[in-house]
Amino acid sequence: MIITTPKEFDHILSNLRDVDAESVFLVGCGSCATVAKTGGEPELLAAAAKLQEAGYTVLGHTVGTEITCNVGGTRSTIRKNAEVIREADAVIVFACGSGVQTVAEFVDVPVFPALDSVFLGAIVRQGEFSERCRMCGDCILDKTAGICPLTQCPKGLLNGPCGGMWDGMCEVIPDHECAHVRIQRRLEKQHRLQPISLPPKNYGVSLKPGHVNIRKPRVRKSLSDRSESGEKNTARTQGER
Amino acid sequence: MGRFREKLEVGEFVITGEVAPPRGNNCDRMLAEVKAYASVADAVNITDNQGATLHLSALAASRLTLDTGLVEPVFQQTCRDRNRLALESDLLAASTYGLENFLAVTGDNPHAGDHPQAKGVFDIDSTQLIRVACDLNEGHDMNGNPIDGATDFYVGAAAFPEAEPWDIQKRRIAGKIDAGARFFQTQACMDIEVFARRVLEIKDMGAHVIAGVLLLKSERTINFINNRLAGLMVSDSVAREIISAKDPYETSVRIAIEQAKVLFEVADGIHMMPLGDIETGVGILREAGVVSK
Numbered sequence: 001m002i003i004t005t006p007k008e009f010d011h012i013l014s015n016l017r018d019v020d021a022e023s024v025f026l027v028g029c030g031s032c033a034t035v036a037k038t039g040g041e042p043e044l045l046a047a048a049a050k051l052q053e054a055g056y057t058v059l060g061h062t063v064g065t066e067i068t069c070n071v072g073g074t075r076s077t078i079r080k081n082a083e084v085i086r087e088a089d090a091v092i093v094f095a096c097g098s099g100v101q102t103v104a105e106f107v108d109v110p111v112f113p114a115l116d117s118v119f120l121g122a123i124v125r126q127g128e129f130s131e132r133c134r135m136c137g138d139c140i141l142d143k144t145a146g147i148c149p150l151t152q153c154p155k156g157l158l159n160g161p162c163g164g165m166w167d168g169m170c171e172v173i174p175d176h177e178c179a180h181v182r183i184q185r186r187l188e189k190q191h192r193l194q195p196i197s198l199p200p201k202n203y204g205v206s207l208k209p210g211h212v213n214i215r216k217p218r219v220r221k222s223l224s225d226r227s228e229s230g231e232k233n234t235a236r237t238q239g240e241r
Numbered sequence: 242m243g244r245f246r247e248k249l250e251v252g253e254f255v256i257t258g259e260v261a262p263p264r265g266n267n268c269d270r271m272l273a274e275v276k277a278y279a280s281v282a283d284a285v286n287i288t289d290n291q292g293a294t295l296h297l298s299a300l301a302a303s304r305l306t307l308d309t310g311l312v313e314p315v316f317q318q319t320c321r322d323r324n325r326l327a328l329e330s331d332l333l334a335a336s337t338y339g340l341e342n343f344l345a346v347t348g349d350n351p352h353a354g355d356h357p358q359a360k361g362v363f364d365i366d367s368t369q370l371i372r373v374a375c376d377l378n379e380g381h382d383m384n385g386n387p388i389d390g391a392t393d394f395y396v397g398a399a400a401f402p403e404a405e406p407w408d409i410q411k412r413r414i415a416g417k418i419d420a421g422a423r424f425f426q427t428q429a430c431m432d433i434e435v436f437a438r439r440v441l442e443i444k445d446m447g448a449h450v451i452a453g454v455l456l457l458k459s460e461r462t463i464n465f466i467n468n469r470l471a472g473l474m475v476s477d478s479v480a481r482e483i484i485s486a487k488d489p490y491e492t493s494v495r496i497a498i499e500q501a502k503v504l505f506e507v508a509d510g511i512h513m514m515p516l517g518d519i520e521t522g523v524g525i526l527r528e529a530g531v532v533s534k
Contacts, residue, residue, distance in 0.1 A: 154350055154361075155321075155347060155348075155350055155361060155363045155366075156361075156363045157347060157363060157366040158366055158369070159366045159367075159368040159369065159413065159416055160366070160413065161404075161409065161410070161413065162347040162366075162367075163346070163347060163399055163401050163404075163428060164349070164350075165401075165404060165410075166404065166405075166474060167405050168405065168406055168409075171350070172350045172352065172353075180409065180413075181406060181409055184409050184412070196412075196415060196416045196419045197368045197369070197372075197416035197417075197419060197420060199369065200325060200364070200365045200369045200383070203364070
């Protein structure tokens with residue numbers, strides 16, 4: 001799940017002032033931001049009240065059950081609210097960065113983020129989240145007993161501990177057990193041997209922006225087939241990266 | 242071959258010191274410290290943005306030190322500020338400057354320094370950096386592609402003999418030796434009995450050990466080490482002995498002399514950390530009989 005935290009309210013107000021906005025429309029997210037309690041219905045209602053108090057007209061809001069980063073779903077949500085959004089001077093999105101960009105694709109007025117996307121995390125319990133994965137594209141959890149040193153070690157060292165480890169605890173976050181100590185102990189418990197050192201990671205695999213396409217390539221029909229069926233020339237190959 | 246490498250490899254005892262490049266381009270103080278070490282040290286480590294705080298580049302400062310002709314520098318690189326391409330490139334530059342001794346360290350996290358907004362790079366770690374330097378020595382880059390002109394670095398690493406859990410620390414040291422580290426410069430000695438035992442263990446693993454001796458000076462210094470320096474803690478008994486003494490400075494000098502005497506017997510060298518009081522550091526080595534009076 002993408003973990004988000006709210007931006008300072010003053011930051012949002014400053015963005016609105018920059019474009020001389022008087023009226024706004026709010027978009028939340030029915031998935032991660034709802035669970036994180038940063039972009040669900042209650043958070044949008046609270047933000048709407050604060051914005052009104054600050055003198056802004058809130059023309060409406062939408063959360064629904066849609067995942068804001070779903071391009072098709074968001075396009076249809078925006079279309080459903082098109083008339084109201086057209087009246088707004090700005091749209092404020094309470095979702096991760098991916099959600100903000102998806103909304104911005106379908107809206108002509110300025111779109112501002114209300115949240116910061118902080119990490120990909122696990123839900124420890126309701127309201128508590130913990131980062132577990134950096135999405136590096138080159139997973140080594142098979143070698144590190146299911147504990148990611150890239151994420152769990154603040155320095156992201158593959159071979160550790162660093163010189164700052166003290167009594168098995170992390171130098172940077174002193175109340176955390178050193179990730180490398182945890183890895184070593186779990187490997188021992190499983191009677192597994194860690195390689196004496198791990199080689200450098202291949203960051204070449206995580207070319208930005210990432211793109212994955214598992215859809216079957218469309219079969220390109222011949223021109224004669226298309227002319228026979230009267231189909232327009234819309235087929236395109238699906239690119240792989 | 243430099244004298245520092247030669248002495249370690251033939252089993253002669255070495256002395257190293259440590260100098261921080263300036264926070265600016267005025268190198269007078271740094272060069273004065275280099276000069277102060279020159280009478281006893283075989284090499285002086287040149288730190289790389291130590292404590293994640295801005296200093297003149299270690300590469301430039303190492304060259305300036307070498308150019309004095311007074312003492313060999315140990316060029317340090319951390320993995321914090323540069324990616325693998327920049328580290329390799331700087332190693333090649335170091336080699337063209339005639340720098341031979343190289344120490345690979347992880348580096349403190351940027352949050353601890355004076356640029357806490359900086360991104361910690363850590364593209365590779367210190368074990369991997371050791372291997373990179375050895376790759377260049379073998380005439381190829383870390384991807385195995387040949388380079389035009391091989392380097393000849395004498396590669397070292399950091400070790401923390403008193404860190405617990407020791408089995409995990411020892412495994413890391415083994416990884417560094419496997420990657421190509423020939424010598425270790427250690428974190429400062431606190432409990433001499435534990436420290437000496439572990440120095441011998443590291444030597445048994447096939448590397449030379451230059452043992453750290455730190456001048457604890459005063460209660461203020463002890464508090465600074467315990468609260469600000471990563472991974473180093475002054476034991477309660479040593480802290481009590483120094484703080485409760487009539488003359489804490491004199492007591493810390495005595496403790497350092499005692500440590501140096503033991504380490505002269507068990508280690509391959511001493512890395513003196515007198516925290517700016519270089520003359521006192523030299524005096525400690527003389528009193529311990531490590532260097533001639």
